[in-house]
Amino acid sequence: MRVIWLLLVAAFVAILNETAMGIAIPHLNADLGLPPELGQWLTSAFMLTMAVVIPITGFLIQRLTTRTIFLVAMGLFSVGTLLALVAPGFGFLLVGRVVQAGGTAIMMPLLMTTMMNVVPPHSRGRMMGRVGIVMSLAPAIGPTLAGFILDVLNWRWIFGIVLPIALVALAIGAKWMLNLGETRRAPIDVLSIVLSALGFGGLVFGLSQFGGGEGGSSSPALGWLAVGIGVVALAAFVFRQLRLQRVDDALLDLRVFVSKNFTISVAIMAVIALALFGTLTLLPQYLQNVVGVDALGSGLVLLPGSVLMGVLGPVFGRIYDAKGPRILLVPGTIVVSLVLWFYATVTATTPLWAVLIAQTVMSVGMAMSFTPLFSASLGSLEPRYYSHGSAVLSTLQQVAGAAGVAILISAYSALLHSGQAAGETVEVAGAAGARTAFLIAAIVSLGAVVGSFFIRKPADQEVPAAH
Numbered sequence: 001m002r003v004i005w006l007l008l009v010a011a012f013v014a015i016l017n018e019t020a021m022g023i024a025i026p027h028l029n030a031d032l033g034l035p036p037e038l039g040q041w042l043t044s045a046f047m048l049t050m051a052v053v054i055p056i057t058g059f060l061i062q063r064l065t066t067r068t069i070f071l072v073a074m075g076l077f078s079v080g081t082l083l084a085l086v087a088p089g090f091g092f093l094l095v096g097r098v099v100q101a102g103g104t105a106i107m108m109p110l111l112m113t114t115m116m117n118v119v120p121p122h123s124r125g126r127m128m129g130r131v132g133i134v135m136s137l138a139p140a141i142g143p144t145l146a147g148f149i150l151d152v153l154n155w156r157w158i159f160g161i162v163l164p165i166a167l168v169a170l171a172i173g174a175k176w177m178l179n180l181g182e183t184r185r186a187p188i189d190v191l192s193i194v195l196s197a198l199g200f201g202g203l204v205f206g207l208s209q210f211g212g213g214e215g216g217s218s219s220p221a222l223g224w225l226a227v228g229i230g231v232v233a234l235a236a237f238v239f240r241q242l243r244l245q246r247v248d249d250a251l252l253d254l255r256v257f258v259s260k261n262f263t264i265s266v267a268i269m270a271v272i273a274l275a276l277f278g279t280l281t282l283l284p285q286y287l288q289n290v291v292g293v294d295a296l297g298s299g300l301v302l303l304p305g306s307v308l309m310g311v312l313g314p315v316f317g318r319i320y321d322a323k324g325p326r327i328l329l330v331p332g333t334i335v336v337s338l339v340l341w342f343y344a345t346v347t348a349t350t351p352l353w354a355v356l357i358a359q360t361v362m363s364v365g366m367a368m369s370f371t372p373l374f375s376a377s378l379g380s381l382e383p384r385y386y387s388h389g390s391a392v393l394s395t396l397q398q399v400a401g402a403a404g405v406a407i408l409i410s411a412y413s414a415l416l417h418s419g420q421a422a423g424e425t426v427e428v429a430g431a432a433g434a435r436t437a438f439l440i441a442a443i444v445s446l447g448a449v450v451g452s453f454f455i456r457k458p459a460d461q462e463v464p465a466a467h
Contacts, residue, residue: 129317
């Protein structure tokens with residue numbers, strides 16, 4: 001269990017760093033004299049690297065020992081953080097972010113695969129609840145912490161605070177990390193890596209061009225080109241994997257989708273990731289541009305729900321172990337959907353307390369959904385497919401999150417600009433854009449509600465009978 005806690009801390013720090021940067025982009029643009037389209041690459045390049053590296057982790061986890069992978073991942077993350085901290089200019093900072101992303105991409109699949117290998121099936125819900133803490137707290141604390149740092153210090157302290165924690169985790173891992181599971185001489189297919197990079201990387205980059213972002217700009221033409229390349233390369237990647245998996249040589253074994261439980265769980269997870277990351281990006285823009293709340297205040301609106309989500313994760317994990325997924329997943333997805341439908345009615349005069357309560361309630365629904373989905377999806381696979389299942393889950397979360405940001409921000413921006421062009425105020429036009437964007441998320445969320453009724457608890461996760 002010591003290994004699991006170490007991996008949880010490392011994953012928390014990595015995701016905290018990933019989500020803290022968005023709010024800092026305008027400050028970086030001003031300090032370094034960057035145009036918005038260049039500064040936005042500090043987040044786009046991070047997402048792009050994640051999308052390229054995550055699909056390869058299934059191979060890495062099979063080929064290398066747990067200790068080696070952890071030290072490589074945490075070492076990359078620490079080096080990247082140090083480079084970003086001391087960066088004299090944009091180019092150096094961008095390299096640091098890419099190196100950071102390489103380490104971050106490895107961490108979550110490693111955590112999930114290790115947990116599946118060492119935690120008894122009937123106790124996985126409780127441990128997956130702790131993964132929920134990482135998934136919920138880090139994305140909310142990141143922007144809030146960054147907002148506070150930027151109010152009293154400068155952007156370098158975002159990396160200056162993270163670096164000591166990363167180095168301590170690396171030192172503890174060097175001393176205490178054990179080798180878990182077995183390795184095998186898995187072959188590496190270079191063509192698969194290239195196709196994976198073009199496919200997943202093209203999709204994520206293309207979607208980021210539609211979404212733009214705070215302080216950034218968008219290029220729809222470039223976005224469509226990248227998405228087109230991504231789709232073609234992804235089709236070729238899938239074809240290549242189907243051929244290679246006949247002799248167990250696939251970079252990402254797609255036989256994980258033979259399990260209906262895994263497939264439905266991953267589909268629901270993708271829908272929830274789309275709603276989660278899209279909302280975490282859109283809601284602060286609505287609060288700042290329409291309601292008039294500052295950056296730190298908008299971050300604080302997200303914080304209570306995320307804290308509650310983290311606290312309730314292990315509780316819901318124990319309920320999953322005892323009662324199965326539906327008792328949590330069905331009401332959880334319904335709650336998330338209902339809050340998104342409420343968000344689709346917001347105006348410039350919607351009380352801040354109502355948004356705070358709604359976001360807190362939605363966070364509880366997220367917590368009720370994440371734990372059973374993590375447990376039931378990977379638990380439905382044979383042990384030899386755990387690493388591939390973890391890589392698939394993390395990759396689709398990344399792509400769905402990018403899609404959520406792209407779709408919601410594009411809809412919001414389009415109505416905001418068209419409304420302003422028609423003579424409306426920022427508040428009125430922004431509220432209309434937010435309503436439309438949240439309506440899209442609400443409609444998509446209905447798919448998760450329907451799918452939640454079809455998730456089963458894997459047979460080996462049933463609690464052993466007392467003798």
